Amino acid sequence: MPDQPRQVRKRNMTFASRTVTRIWQETPSEKNPYLAEQCRCHGYDILELAQKRSFADVLFLLFQGELPTPEQARMLETLLIVLINPGPRHPATRAAMNAAVSKTHTQHLLPIGLSVLGGAHLGAAEVLASMRCLAENLKRLPAEVARECLFAPRPAEGDFHPIPGFGSRFGGIDPMPRQMATLLVSLPGAGRALAWGEGFTEALAPYDMGWLAPGVAAAVLHDLGFSPWAGGGLFQLACAPGILAHGLELADKPITAMPFLDEEHYVIAAEARK
Amino acid sequence: MSLQPKQGSDTSFWDHHRGRIFTRKGGLVFGKGVFCHGYDMMEKLVGKASYFQVLVLNVTGHLPERRLSEWLEALFICLSYPDARIWCNQIGSLAGTAQASPVAAVSGGILASDSRLYGPGATLAAFSFMNEALKQKQQGVEVQEIVKSHPNRRNDGVPVIAGYARPVAQGDERISSMVLVAERLGLVSGEHLVLAYELDAVLTAEYGETMNLLGYATAFLLDQGFTYQDVYRLLSCWVNSGVHACYAEAADQPPESFFPLHCEDIDYQGKAPRPVPA
Numbered sequence: 001m002p003d004q005p006r007q008v009r010k011r012n013m014t015f016a017s018r019t020v021t022r023i024w025q026e027t028p029s030e031k032n033p034y035l036a037e038q039c040r041c042h043g044y045d046i047l048e049l050a051q052k053r054s055f056a057d058v059l060f061l062l063f064q065g066e067l068p069t070p071e072q073a074r075m076l077e078t079l080l081i082v083l084i085n086p087g088p089r090h091p092a093t094r095a096a097m098n099a100a101v102s103k104t105h106t107q108h109l110l111p112i113g114l115s116v117l118g119g120a121h122l123g124a125a126e127v128l129a130s131m132r133c134l135a136e137n138l139k140r141l142p143a144e145v146a147r148e149c150l151f152a153p154r155p156a157e158g159d160f161h162p163i164p165g166f167g168s169r170f171g172g173i174d175p176m177p178r179q180m181a182t183l184l185v186s187l188p189g190a191g192r193a194l195a196w197g198e199g200f201t202e203a204l205a206p207y208d209m210g211w212l213a214p215g216v217a218a219a220v221l222h223d224l225g226f227s228p229w230a231g232g233g234l235f236q237l238a239c240a241p242g243i244l245a246h247g248l249e250l251a252d253k254p255i256t257a258m259p260f261l262d263e264e265h266y267v268i269a270a271e272a273r274k
Numbered sequence: 275m276s277l278q279p280k281q282g283s284d285t286s287f288w289d290h291h292r293g294r295i296f297t298r299k300g301g302l303v304f305g306k307g308v309f310c311h312g313y314d315m316m317e318k319l320v321g322k323a324s325y326f327q328v329l330v331l332n333v334t335g336h337l338p339e340r341r342l343s344e345w346l347e348a349l350f351i352c353l354s355y356p357d358a359r360i361w362c363n364q365i366g367s368l369a370g371t372a373q374a375s376p377v378a379a380v381s382g383g384i385l386a387s388d389s390r391l392y393g394p395g396a397t398l399a400a401f402s403f404m405n406e407a408l409k410q411k412q413q414g415v416e417v418q419e420i421v422k423s424h425p426n427r428r429n430d431g432v433p434v435i436a437g438y439a440r441p442v443a444q445g446d447e448r449i450s451s452m453v454l455v456a457e458r459l460g461l462v463s464g465e466h467l468v469l470a471y472e473l474d475a476v477l478t479a480e481y482g483e484t485m486n487l488l489g490y491a492t493a494f495l496l497d498q499g500f501t502y503q504d505v506y507r508l509l510s511c512w513v514n515s516g517v518h519a520c521y522a523e524a525a526d527q528p529p530e531s532f533f534p535l536h537c538e539d540i541d542y543q544g545k546a547p548r549p550v551p552a
Contacts (some may be wrong), residue, residue, distance in 0.1 A: 008445035022544035028537035036537050043545035052550045065544075067551065108378060115385065157287050172283030261295055269298040269409055273309040 014110045026059065042066070052264065056080060059237075064228050065255065071189030072224055078187060079220045083213065083235065085242025092117035094248030107252050113243035114236045121161075122169075122214060124232035130165030130218035131228035134193045137163075142199030164216025166200060173210035181211045184220055191223025211241040297330070303353070310325055313333050326350075334500070339443040342498065352448040352487055356519030358532075362386040362393065364371045366517035370392045370524025370534035379525075383517030384510065392488070394509040399436030400492040401502035408469055417472045421480070430473065432481045436491025438473065448487045456494065464497035499500045 025043075026036035028227045039046045041058065049058050056077040059067040059183045062256065068076065069088045086093050096113035100106070137145050149162035161167030168174075178201070185194050201210040214235065221231040250257055300309035308315040311331055326343035329334065356365045361534055362383040369379030387393030407420050424433040440446060456463070470493035474485035495505050524532040 008443050008447045011440075011442050011444050013442065018539055018541040018542075020541045020543050022542075024540075024541065025542040025544060025547075026537040029444060033536040034540065040547055043548040044550045045547070053552055101315045105375060108375075110380070111381070168283075170283070170288050171285045263303065264300060265294045266295055267296045268301050268303065268309060269296070272298050272300040272312055273303065273306075274312040 006213050007037075014160045022065070059234075060224070063234070065226060069189070071187070075184065075187055075189035075220055075224060078184060079217065080238050082120070082183065082215060083238035085245070086117070086122075086213070086239045086240070088246050090117075090122065091119070091222065092123065092244045093243050096256065097250050100247040100250040101253060101255055103255070105249075106248065109247035109251070110240060113247065115242060117236050117239055118232075120164075122184065122212060124214075126161075126164045126212070126214040126227045126234050127221070127235040128232035130163070130215050131222050131226075131231045133163045134196065134218055134222050135167070135228075135265045138192055138196055142196055143203045146200055146203035152203075161208065161212070162204065163200075164196070165212055165218045166204060166209065167212060168209045169212060172208050173205065173214060177211040177213045177216050178215070180216045184216065189223075193219040193222040295490055298335070309339070309340065311337070313337070329508065334504050334533060345452075345455055345459055345461055345494075348452060348495060349487075349491055349509075350451070350512060350515065352452065354515035354519075356516055356523075358520040358523070360516065361389075362513045363516045363520040364533075366519075366521035367524040367532050370521040370531055371527070373525065373529050376518070376525070379521040382519050383513055383521075387513040388510075394506055395510050396436050396488055397506045397509060398502055400488050401505070403436055404466055404470065404489075404492050404496060407473065408466060411469055417469070417476050419478075421476045432438055432479070432483060435473075435477070435483075435489075437470075437492050438477050438485055439483050440486040444482065445484050446486045446490075449485065449490045452487070452490060452494075461494075461498075463494060466493040466496040 003219075006099065023042060025040040027038040027040075029035040029037040041049060041068045042061055044061070044067075049061070053061075054077065057067055057073050060072065060076055087093070088097065092113045095116040099112050100109055104112070120124060120126055122130070145163070152162060154160040159168045159171065181194065181197060181201070181205070185191060185198055195212060197215060202208055217235045218228075218231055221234060226234060280490075300310075300315075302308050302309055306498050307317070310319060310328070313319050313331070319331075323331075323337065324340060324343045324347070326346045327337055327340060330343060330346070355363070355528045358364050365383045366379045366405075369375075369382055388395035390396060390399070403424075410420050411417065421433055421435075424435055426434040428434055467490075470485055471491055474489070477483045491536070492505070501510070
């Protein structure tokens with residue numbers, strides 16, 4: 001086997017001399033080139049946007065380069081509200097709460113929660129996968145896709161997501177995402193993916209499976225024209241306020257404010273405590 | 275359909291776990307000690323096992339030989355370059371110049387290394403390729419053919435194989451050092467590493483690409499019996515030390531003095547100024 005030190009060469013690659021952006025333009029101050037005198041988002045002055053448009057409008061603009069139609073803006077605004085808090089039982093929120101009660105510096109609470117919310121189960125990675133899956137399957141009938149994916153082997157224990165964004169939670173249909181989807185599909189801006197998801201969950205319902213929050217997010221964000229990569233991050237952004245709020249609620253509480261299981265409830269297998 | 279329609283939710287699986295934590299790993303038993311996979315941590319591990327032995331124990335449930343943990347420690351040094359141009363390290367520098375905490379800096383740098391291009395994030399791709407390649411070899415496929423038939427290609431036709439290319443550099447100075455470590459420790463290689471070098475020979479001769487450290491480490495650890503999950507977990511903090519170096523240097527300087535940019539250093543190529551519609 002070759003084990004002699006090898007010649008390491010710099011790869012012949014051309015790196016950009018300056019980073020390029022099509023999103024944000026900073027006009028330098030005449031007095032100091034490090035300071036911006038004016039900032040524009042896709043051509044619009046940010047201070048003018050602040051006076052004339054909503055947060056959801058500017059969020060849409062930031063990712064898509066154009067301001068949304070009123071229907072698109074309402075869809076996004078509604079999605080941002082329904083997702084604003086994954087709730088105190090979601091692993092991401094619990095991570096922030098656990099950190100907060102143990103007096104982690106509060107500026108870390110959101111990154112901690114959002115890292116956990118990056119997961120493939122009810123997190124950003126599931127939104128991304130769900131958006132890709134929706135894009136691949138929208139031309140097919142939901143019932144046909146349901147028939148196929150229900151043949152897939154399901155885990156011996158725990159929940160089953162036949163496709164990302166759809167399935168069971170704690171063994172049943174999660175009512176909140178279902179209601180979120182019902183609300184969103186009634187809006188004038190509702191699109192094809194949301195309608196497809198409604199059809200798909202109809203086929204899943206007899207098996208106690210339905211919409212999951214990442215699936216609702218994926219369908220709406222697909223219909224609004226966001227990329228799957230943006231979708232995962234926007235899901236994290238949408239859920240961030242609730243995660244932070246729950247963390248901060250515990251930040252000034254004593255460490256006893258959350259359960260620390262006694263030995264009766266922390267069960268160490270015999271082989272681990274020999 | 276493989277599933278039968280259900281009449282109601284069966285929550286017994288979750289009911290069993292509700293309000294309790296079941297573990298095969300261990301934990302603190304007040305008045306008795308701290309147990310870790312069957313070892314009394316204070317009596318049997320502290321001062322007797324190396325940190326990397328305990329890391330492997332915690333990840334896999336098995337305490338490895340000390341020499342394997344020494345090899346792993348050397349592997350971690352290989353990703354400890356204090357070079358602030360390396361992407362994950364620069365996150366340490368940026369955190370330092372923003373006066374973020376060292377824990378935030380290192381966490382951010384480690385998270386950045388969960389990348390499809392390098393670091394622990396590329397582990398799955400490297401393992402998948404090596405496992406598949408070995409299967410093909412065992413079925414009689416020539417190594418040249420394995421490389422030739424690899425589906426991922428650059429525009430110039432060079433195969434893009436995890437473990438056999440490296441950002442910025444061609445060649446990998448770390449492999450020969452790790453080979454020496456393995457030899458000194460008497461760690462023998464097996465069929466994965468043999469194949470890894472055969473692939474390396476083909477790629478070098480035909481495409482000018484060589485095995486990188488991840489490719490070498492993947493084959494070596496497969497030979498040692500580790501799974502992909504084990505290795506992804508073991509290597510998750512691989513870049514820790516280099517990020518620390520870059521953080522420390524930047525944090526000790528005035529804020530925003532690390533690699534500062536003029537407004538004009540960003541090349542804006544977007545839309546021209548326009549009025550906001552009401």
